[in-house]
Amino acid sequence: MERSSLPVAIIGGGPIGLAAAAHLVEAGESFILFEKGEHIGTHFEEYGHVRLFSPWMYNMDPAINRLLGSSTEWNEPKNNLLPYARDLVEQYLAPFSHLPQIKPHIYVKAEVQSVSRKRMDKLKSTTRNEQPFVLHIQIQEGMRIFEAKAVIDASGVWHNPNPLVSSGIWTNNEREAASSIFYTIPDVLGKDQSSFENKHVVVVGSGHSAINSLIQLNSLRKRKPELAPSQITWLNRKATAEEAYAKINHGFLARYRLGEQLQELLNNSILQIWNPYDIEHINQDHDGQLTITGTINNEKKEIGQIDIVIANTGNRPDLHLFRELRYDLDPSMECTRSLAATIAAKKGVVAAHGERELRHPEENFYIIGAKSFGRSPSFFLINGYEQARSVVASITGNQADADRVVISFPEEWMTPS
Numbered sequence: 001m002e003r004s005s006l007p008v009a010i011i012g013g014g015p016i017g018l019a020a021a022a023h024l025v026e027a028g029e030s031f032i033l034f035e036k037g038e039h040i041g042t043h044f045e046e047y048g049h050v051r052l053f054s055p056w057m058y059n060m061d062p063a064i065n066r067l068l069g070s071s072t073e074w075n076e077p078k079n080n081l082l083p084y085a086r087d088l089v090e091q092y093l094a095p096f097s098h099l100p101q102i103k104p105h106i107y108v109k110a111e112v113q114s115v116s117r118k119r120m121d122k123l124k125s126t127t128r129n130e131q132p133f134v135l136h137i138q139i140q141e142g143m144r145i146f147e148a149k150a151v152i153d154a155s156g157v158w159h160n161p162n163p164l165v166s167s168g169i170w171t172n173n174e175r176e177a178a179s180s181i182f183y184t185i186p187d188v189l190g191k192d193q194s195s196f197e198n199k200h201v202v203v204v205g206s207g208h209s210a211i212n213s214l215i216q217l218n219s220l221r222k223r224k225p226e227l228a229p230s231q232i233t234w235l236n237r238k239a240t241a242e243e244a245y246a247k248i249n250h251g252f253l254a255r256y257r258l259g260e261q262l263q264e265l266l267n268n269s270i271l272q273i274w275n276p277y278d279i280e281h282i283n284q285d286h287d288g289q290l291t292i293t294g295t296i297n298n299e300k301k302e303i304g305q306i307d308i309v310i311a312n313t314g315n316r317p318d319l320h321l322f323r324e325l326r327y328d329l330d331p332s333m334e335c336t337r338s339l340a341a342t343i344a345a346k347k348g349v350v351a352a353h354g355e356r357e358l359r360h361p362e363e364n365f366y367i368i369g370a371k372s373f374g375r376s377p378s379f380f381l382i383n384g385y386e387q388a389r390s391v392v393a394s395i396t397g398n399q400a401d402a403d404r405v406v407i408s409f410p411e412e413w414m415t416p417s
Contacts, residue, residue, distance in 0.1 A: 009148035013040035016369035016384035017154035022063035041089035048086025157315035188216035205312030335374030354390025
């Protein structure tokens with residue numbers, strides 16, 4: 001096939017990948033989308049019990065809405081309601097993925113193994129940009145090769161967590177103890193409840209995920225005292241617990257009352273807080289119990305007789321797929337250098353941005369969505385929707401449209417009270 005007639009390949013069937021598909025459809029451009037899970041929105045379903053921090057109006061993409069709006073079977077959610085993560089899949093992503101202009105181009109249970117240029121390794125430059133991309137995809141029937149004229153990676157970072165050890169390295173001890181560690185936001189009041197009943201639970205992290213886990217554990221204590229965790233320990237890298245409280249108790253995040261619920265938990269005797277705590281070692285004994293060794297202000301502190309650990313320490317991008325592509329990343333944040341500078345300058349909600357901040361030396365290759373933010377946890381869906389719109393505009397030859405900001409944050413998000 002001529003390169004110009006090839007589709008655009010999208011990696012990831014979450015909201016950002018589907019938004020890219022929607023914009024491509026509106027531009028009259030063909031696409032193929034690969035989702036590793038059994039259906040679209042798999043990552044969101046894994047923490048479906050968690051309520052999102054912002055209402056529906058800021059979790060929907062205009063292009064998806066326009067295409068869904070043409071379907072008489074879709075009931076648009078009320079803009080001001082706060083959805084759970086599972087609602088985003090069931091009420092939004094799933095209906096969109098079944099539209100006739102979308103469904104035939106989605107491959108599920110399709111794991112991308114590699115992306116490269118046709119007949120070219122990274123060293124070859126002559127006519128490089130004229131060659132199509134080649135994607136090796138593991139599907140149920142076996143390995144299959146697809147060609148594309150552009151690649152948009154919207155696969156996210158959900159299944160690539162940071163380790164517990166504060167130095168950022170994975171140790172054999174931690175890997176061996178993995179059966180006693182949750183690297184997600186567990187459903188404490190639902191399917192995962194038995195893992196925490198009458199157990200010593202350690203929560204590691206200082207962000208919203210860790211706070212959600214702590215609140216869920218406290219809710220179990222209040223609803224079923226006889227099954228409550230025997231001890232909840234919070235290992236917080238911040239200097240004080242109040243720093244985490246202050247971080248969430250402003251602007252739109254106050255809509256979900258996380259601050260009030262965390263404050264209630266801080267006053268509860270079942271919670272033991274260690275901060276600022278840096279983990280150095282994890283060991284598991286023959287009975288399966290864990291011991292964590294670390295420091296507080298350079299003083300050794302050991303925590304033993306741990307039954308289960310919730311590791312809410314953030315995630316990092318997996319870049320192995322693109323070894324043969326020419327990408328350029330900030331060495332510390334692992335996102336493009338331009339975006340790293342934008343994130344570092346803001347230190348909070350990152351303003352809407354587009355294709356120019358996402359460019360790599362490899363023409364028509366883009367990382368968008370949570371993965372585009374590298375190791376920064378500052379990403380919001382609205383960031384990804386604007387990225388998808390802008391990148392698609394550039395790929396389809398409308399650079400003027402790519403350079404203007406269409407989707408932006410409400411003013412109160414940018415200037416939190």
